[in-house]
Amino acid sequence: MRERMEKALSSSDAEYTEIRIEHVTSSWANFRGEDLDNIGSSRTLGGIVRALVKGGWGYATFNDISDLEIRVREACESARLVGKEESRFAEVEPVVDEITAPLEKDFREISLSEKKSVIEEYNKIILGYHDKIETSNVGYGDSFRKVWYANSEGAYIEDERPDVGVGISATGRQGDNVQRGFESVAGSAGFQVIEGLQEKAEASARRAVDLLSAPPVTGGKYTVITNPRLSGVFAHEAFGHLSESDFVYENERMKKLMVLGKRLGSDILNIIDDGSIRGLRGTHKYDDEGVKTRKNYLIKDGILAGRLHSRETAAKMGEQPTGNARAIGYQHRPIVRMTNTYIDKGGATFEDMIKDVKLGVYAIDMVGGQTSMEMFTFSAAYGYMIRDGKIAELVRDVVLTGNVFETLMHIDMVSDTIEWPPVGGGCGKGGQSPLPVGLGGPCVRIQNVVVGGRQQ
Amino acid sequence: MIVNRLIEKAMRKAQGAQVTLGQSESTNVSFEDDKLKSAGVAQSIGMSVKVIVDGKIGSSHTTDIDDVDGVVARALEAAAFGSPAHFEFPGPQEGPDVEIYDDAVVPVTKEEMVRIGEEMMALVKAYRSEILVSTGAGKSVSKSQFANSAGMEHTSETTSFGVGVSGQWIRGTDILLAGHGFGWKKREIDHAAIARKAIELLKMAEKIAPIKSGDMPVIFTPEGVNVLLLALRLGFNGKNVFLGSSPLAGKLGEKIADETFSITDNPLLDYANGSGKYDGEGVPHHVTPLIEDGVARNFLYDLDTAGRAGAKSTGNGVGCGPTNLVIKEGDTPYEEMVKNTKEGLLVHNVLGLGQGNPISGEFSVNVQLGYKIENGEVVGRVKDVMLAGNTYDALKEIAAIGDKAEWAGGSLLTPAIKIARLSVVGK
Numbered sequence A: 001m002r003e004r005m006e007k008a009l010s011s012s013d014a015e016y017t018e019i020r021i022e023h024v025t026s027s028w029a030n031f032r033g034e035d036l037d038n039i040g041s042s043r044t045l046g047g048i049v050r051a052l053v054k055g056g057w058g059y060a061t062f063n064d065i066s067d068l069e070i071r072v073r074e075a076c077e078s079a080r081l082v083g084k085e086e087s088r089f090a091e092v093e094p095v096v097d098e099i100t101a102p103l104e105k106d107f108r109e110i111s112l113s114e115k116k117s118v119i120e121e122y123n124k125i126i127l128g129y130h131d132k133i134e135t136s137n138v139g140y141g142d143s144f145r146k147v148w149y150a151n152s153e154g155a156y157i158e159d160e161r162p163d164v165g166v167g168i169s170a171t172g173r174q175g176d177n178v179q180r181g182f183e184s185v186a187g188s189a190g191f192q193v194i195e196g197l198q199e200k201a202e203a204s205a206r207r208a209v210d211l212l213s214a215p216p217v218t219g220g221k222y223t224v225i226t227n228p229r230l231s232g233v234f235a236h237e238a239f240g241h242l243s244e245s246d247f248v249y250e251n252e253r254m255k256k257l258m259v260l261g262k263r264l265g266s267d268i269l270n271i272i273d274d275g276s277i278r279g280l281r282g283t284h285k286y287d288d289e290g291v292k293t294r295k296n297y298l299i300k301d302g303i304l305a306g307r308l309h310s311r312e313t314a315a316k317m318g319e320q321p322t323g324n325a326r327a328i329g330y331q332h333r334p335i336v337r338m339t340n341t342y343i344d345k346g347g348a349t350f351e352d353m354i355k356d357v358k359l360g361v362y363a364i365d366m367v368g369g370q371t372s373m374e375m376f377t378f379s380a381a382y383g384y385m386i387r388d389g390k391i392a393e394l395v396r397d398v399v400l401t402g403n404v405f406e407t408l409m410h411i412d413m414v415s416d417t418i419e420w421p422p423v424g425g426g427c428g429k430g431g432q433s434p435l436p437v438g439l440g441g442p443c444v445r446i447q448n449v450v451v452g453g454r455q456q
Numbered sequence B: 001m002i003v004n005r006l007i008e009k010a011m012r013k014a015q016g017a018q019v020t021l022g023q024s025e026s027t028n029v030s031f032e033d034d035k036l037k038s039a040g041v042a043q044s045i046g047m048s049v050k051v052i053v054d055g056k057i058g059s060s061h062t063t064d065i066d067d068v069d070g071v072v073a074r075a076l077e078a079a080a081f082g083s084p085a086h087f088e089f090p091g092p093q094e095g096p097d098v099e100i101y102d103d104a105v106v107p108v109t110k111e112e113m114v115r116i117g118e119e120m121m122a123l124v125k126a127y128r129s130e131i132l133v134s135t136g137a138g139k140s141v142s143k144s145q146f147a148n149s150a151g152m153e154h155t156s157e158t159t160s161f162g163v164g165v166s167g168q169w170i171r172g173t174d175i176l177l178a179g180h181g182f183g184w185k186k187r188e189i190d191h192a193a194i195a196r197k198a199i200e201l202l203k204m205a206e207k208i209a210p211i212k213s214g215d216m217p218v219i220f221t222p223e224g225v226n227v228l229l230l231a232l233r234l235g236f237n238g239k240n241v242f243l244g245s246s247p248l249a250g251k252l253g254e255k256i257a258d259e260t261f262s263i264t265d266n267p268l269l270d271y272a273n274g275s276g277k278y279d280g281e282g283v284p285h286h287v288t289p290l291i292e293d294g295v296a297r298n299f300l301y302d303l304d305t306a307g308r309a310g311a312k313s314t315g316n317g318v319g320c321g322p323t324n325l326v327i328k329e330g331d332t333p334y335e336e337m338v339k340n341t342k343e344g345l346l347v348h349n350v351l352g353l354g355q356g357n358p359i360s361g362e363f364s365v366n367v368q369l370g371y372k373i374e375n376g377e378v379v380g381r382v383k384d385v386m387l388a389g390n391t392y393d394a395l396k397e398i399a400a401i402g403d404k405a406e407w408a409g410g411s412l413l414t415p416a417i418k419i420a421r422l423s424v425v426g427k
Helices: A002-010 A065-082 A112-127 A198-212 A228-243 A252-257 A311-317 A350-355 A404-410 B002-010 B068-080 B110-127 B191-203 B226-235 B238-243 B303-309 B334-339 B391-397
Strands: A016-032 A035-053 A056-062 A096-098 A133-151 A156-174 A177-187 A220-226 A271-274 A295-300 A340-343 A359-371 A375-387 A390-395 A399-403 A411-414 A427-429 A432-435 A444-452 B016-032 B035-053 B056-062 B132-148 B153-171 B174-184 B214-220 B263-265 B288-292 B325-327 B343-351 B362-374 B377-381 B386-390 B398-401 B412-414 B417-425
Touching (some): A002 A016, A002 A133, A002 A156, A016 A065, A035 B068, A056 A065, A112 A133, A112 A198, A133 A198, A220 A228, A220 A350, A228 A295, A228 A340, A228 A375, A375 A404, A375 B343, A399 B362, A404 A444, A444 B386, B110 B153, B110 B191, B226 B238, B226 B325, B226 B391, B334 B377, B391 B398, B391 B417
Parallel strands (some): A056 B035, A220 A359, B214 B343
Antiparallel strands (some): A016 A133, A133 A156, A220 A444, A271 A295, A375 A390, A375 A399, A399 A444, A411 A444, B153 B174, B214 B417, B263 B325, B343 B362, B362 B386
16 A cells, blocks of 8 residues: 555655555444344445645545546645645654554454344333333444555654544433433443443433432522543543644734733643544554644633644644544544643542532533534533532433633632543534544533523 | 446446545635635545445445445445345436526635625624624535445536625624525525625524513524424434334324424425435435325325335435425514513524434423514523423414425425423523
8 A cells, every 4th residue: 555655656746745544344233212223334446635835735535546546636736726835744753653543452353243232132121110211322333443644754654543432322201391301421442342241221310310300500690510531521622622723823813812822820730732642542553644642731720721633723823733633534534632631630629619609500421512612502411509518409401511721710729630531522613523532631610600490 | 437437347346336526626715704714625535335235235435536345345245144135226217307506606715705795794793893703605616426236326516605794793791603605506595695694683583572481473494494304304204214213103194283384395496405306315206295284195205215114215315304494484574473472472593403302392491592582572681591392382383384485404394483482481
């Protein structure tokens, strides 16, 4: 493959050219209610050529990899149409490397029937849990992605990117009241990570039933404590996206708003993105521009300390590339993305955090989140009211919203332990979704959070 | 055709088979932050096989057109452990006529797309030069072949074309994002009108208007109507109905909305994104009323779900989701709807839709782009505001429906809708 890619690259007349080819095998199985809903597998082969001419990008994506020279020519033609200024692209030492992903239990060697029987057991646990369980949705999915990357500077990287996960969802119903309990486990790992999840299956069923009798949280402003999984979503939505410098690098006003050294939070706030933490879903040795991933401080002691870059945004802002140019697959160009983003641990215990909260919400696990850069929202799977320093009743429909320039300032306590729960799902941006990211962190206490919901 | 060869191969071991082959080429041009940024061409090809062996279903997919043996073998392997089939593949049937191909899309060049982007940008810049503009245009041409072992086969060719423009306006720490876009299967799009619509949305947001928490009337623009529709998309899905997770299960014939409210699934609108002669299982498309004068009429089914539920496929395969949704016009002009609102919220776009428990009808969303109405006038944009309610309750409290349906994206045709009261949580 290397020879073919390098031969095609040598035909390019662009200032920079790269080829990424991917071969993906995947399989899936899914139960909905008592029946298997679907089961199957797929094989995908495809590639992308990206070329830079006078600051303009041209690209070509394809499934037929037999004519790479023609694709290179197409990408160069498009780039010439676009380019009108000087190209700026951060220099990095071209890497030649081969990364393999040895799997403890290789899911490619496990039969569809075994994959099916593992989730069938989880499904039975849900359906047999209680007579208020109406239905279930239990899905298994795996993919093994082999990536070949070569660029005109001489870099050549072969990378293996496995991903396996299950989603376990229970639906409870009482009259018109329909509630859901959801658990997921995923990892860049072998089949073993999705085995032995009987307790998670039971937990999802229990939650679906319990939420049927839980009231919706009353809308208003509260002191909120987020658990590690939700803290990860908070770091990601409330701030992470704003640190992606493709929103900043050609935007003078945004540059002023996000100038390094600006205070965004209190002294105890540290936010980090690190694509090099072993074993997490957002982890890779190199990003999709051949740049080594690393630990990047975004906020240090409450001060804006850094941001996430591609080679282009780094060059245009006069900063170092950070290894954050990622693409979800060969049909997409790499754009600036997060990897594993988290709030660093602080010094408090959970007891310290809760004891003086008169009225608050302990918000747990996530359903999702979204941001428009300044404003953001994210949803907890469920929560408990905190009353007079103690955990009180279970509540549902816990949706939190805020404004980055206010909410980060309102973080006043951070717990002393970081957890990285191996959850599924991923991040969406620019039509590329879902991209695996790591979501975790400590427990975080935030004052004055608007919690949506109906007013009583 | 290749698909017939695959059917033949599959039928050596299977009792039923279906094969789809799709090929497409699309071209896109995009401007980011006031500058032409990228252009490119995407070619794709894919083959899907579904088989029934001993009454069980297996499926598989590949992008490798030479992998004919492999893709069939993997579908057969999956069928050994597959779910029981509750249907038979449909025989030859002629679908209704609907326009999904426009010759005028094919010759559009990248240069023309660049010009469209430049013109849209110039319009927004002429309104306010400090607004940072991103725009884009794209087209695609796709071909597909479909065949099954019952003798149903068809080929189709479809085009699509779309443009979009958005502006980012930063004042202090206030970041305003507003834009507009439209795409369908036809070349004919007035891109200047799209840009003018984006400018109108920006103009109405020039001032920021504080809003107090409380229950108040809420007007959803055609785009904003999506907030109410998510629950219906899930609730009318035949699979959710069959499994009992839809709150509408068992409610056909019952009044579930105000009598002014009617909505249909319509795959026969010329050039709409969800249109076509057949669904993905070779079943001819037809119009399906979902709610008529407030009464629930039909759920949407694909072949297998229909078989399980004892219903007939409505041509919504695979997956039982809607094609294009059309909401019936009412009799209130939009201007009057606003004028009759003493204090309320106009909602265009939200953040966080679908988080939480959407199938129950509950929504609790951040108003990403919405406006305060005071004494019958839009006075400015609202910020840091949550809107919460339940679709099924809201549809019973419709205060007015606009008299003119508009496209909100290429697969929803709806007028603006005013709900008498919803919960708004501000600062």
